[in-house]
Amino acid sequence: MCLHNSGGIMFGAFPRRIVVDRMPERLAVIIGVFNNKGGVGKTTISVNLAAALASPRRRLLLVDLDSQASASLWLGVPRNQLRPSAASVLFEKYPILKAIRHTATPHLDLLPGSLDLANADVALCSMRGREVALDRVLERAKPHYDVIVLDCPPGMSLLAVNAVLACDALLIPVCPEPLASESLDTLFLALQRVRARLVPRSRVIGVVLTAVDPSRKPTRDAIERLRAAVRDRLLNTEIRWTAALSEAPRARKTVFAHAARSASADQFRRLAGEVLQRLQSIRHSATISN
Numbered sequence: 001m002c003l004h005n006s007g008g009i010m011f012g013a014f015p016r017r018i019v020v021d022r023m024p025e026r027l028a029v030i031i032g033v034f035n036n037k038g039g040v041g042k043t044t045i046s047v048n049l050a051a052a053l054a055s056p057r058r059r060l061l062l063v064d065l066d067s068q069a070s071a072s073l074w075l076g077v078p079r080n081q082l083r084p085s086a087a088s089v090l091f092e093k094y095p096i097l098k099a100i101r102h103t104a105t106p107h108l109d110l111l112p113g114s115l116d117l118a119n120a121d122v123a124l125c126s127m128r129g130r131e132v133a134l135d136r137v138l139e140r141a142k143p144h145y146d147v148i149v150l151d152c153p154p155g156m157s158l159l160a161v162n163a164v165l166a167c168d169a170l171l172i173p174v175c176p177e178p179l180a181s182e183s184l185d186t187l188f189l190a191l192q193r194v195r196a197r198l199v200p201r202s203r204v205i206g207v208v209l210t211a212v213d214p215s216r217k218p219t220r221d222a223i224e225r226l227r228a229a230v231r232d233r234l235l236n237t238e239i240r241w242t243a244a245l246s247e248a249p250r251a252r253k254t255v256f257a258h259a260a261r262s263a264s265a266d267q268f269r270r271l272a273g274e275v276l277q278r279l280q281s282i283r284h285s286a287t288i289s290n
């Protein structure tokens with residue numbers, strides 16, 4: 001395992017630019033919910049973390065970068081109304097602010113995903129600055145939001161690389177299954193490669209366990225191995241597997257609208273608090289070290 005080494009490179013203080021340009025009074029930060037594996041809870045975390053963070057004092061934008069558009073469908077966009085989407089903005093110069101929609105959750109807006117994102121790499125590869133296309137288009141949205149959450153596609157495609165380069169902080173959801181630490185190791189290696197070639201500004205702020213069923217011994221064992229591998233980068237809050245959460249996407253409601261008093265809703269409130277705390281402590285350490 002080389003998680004500690006890769007962690008040492010990926011983790012750390014934000015560079016000076018962010019402290020100076022982005023974080024004077026407002027949070028104004030982009031969080032990428034990232035894992036090259038599919039089915040590990042990226043969309044579940046993105047939708048409900050964004051909803052938990054949204055408040056009158058904190059305007060949230062969720063950007064759905066997955067061609068399956070699960071986050072957009074979950075937030076109630078009908079399948080035939082996904083366009084204009086992130087793809088229109090990225091590949092057709094459609095103005096981002098016109099493509100963004102309000103959602104049923106107050107203070108949470110959405111830039112939907114759509115099937116056109118499946119062709120992202122073909123569309124991006126002939127562009128100049130193809131790795132930073134997303135970074136560029138998000139510039140226009142940034143002044144209007146305090147936090148932008150990216151629901152990243154699986155894999156390490158050019159679109160995924162764009163997501164890594166556009167965000168300030170990476171949150172890595174991991175399902176505690178038998179080979180989870182090995183997969184995480186591969187993920188950090190892949191991120192290291194992107195880093196070596198393209199110098200992203202993003203830092204991993206934490207690994208969050210998803211769909212946890214603590215009654216299963218293999219799950220408990222996997223958690224122990226992950227804890228040993230990532231140590232304090234593992235967030236204290238874990239998102240347990242619950243029926244409420246598995247039903248919420250079909251109900252087209254966030255966990256707060258679907259089951260406000262559930263354990264899952266509480267876990268997401270705690271996760272939001274912990275994410276904010278980590279962002280703040282990174283900001284603080286960057287400020288004092290500058």
Ligand SMILES: Nc1ncnc2c1ncn2[C@@H]1O[C@H](COP(=O)(O)OP(=O)(O)O)[C@@H](O)[C@H]1O
Pocket residue numbers: 037038039040041042043044045070210211212239240241242243245246249
């Ligand atoms: N904590 C959870 N409790 C119940 N079901 C979950 C939980 N986390 C994820 N799921 C379900 O697992 C599947 C994969 O999760 P998803 O968030 O779509 O992963 P990804 O975006 O990484 O592909 C979905 O059907 C989702 O509803």
Ligand SMILES: [Mg+2]
Pocket residue numbers: 042043044066070
């Ligand atoms: Mg997803």
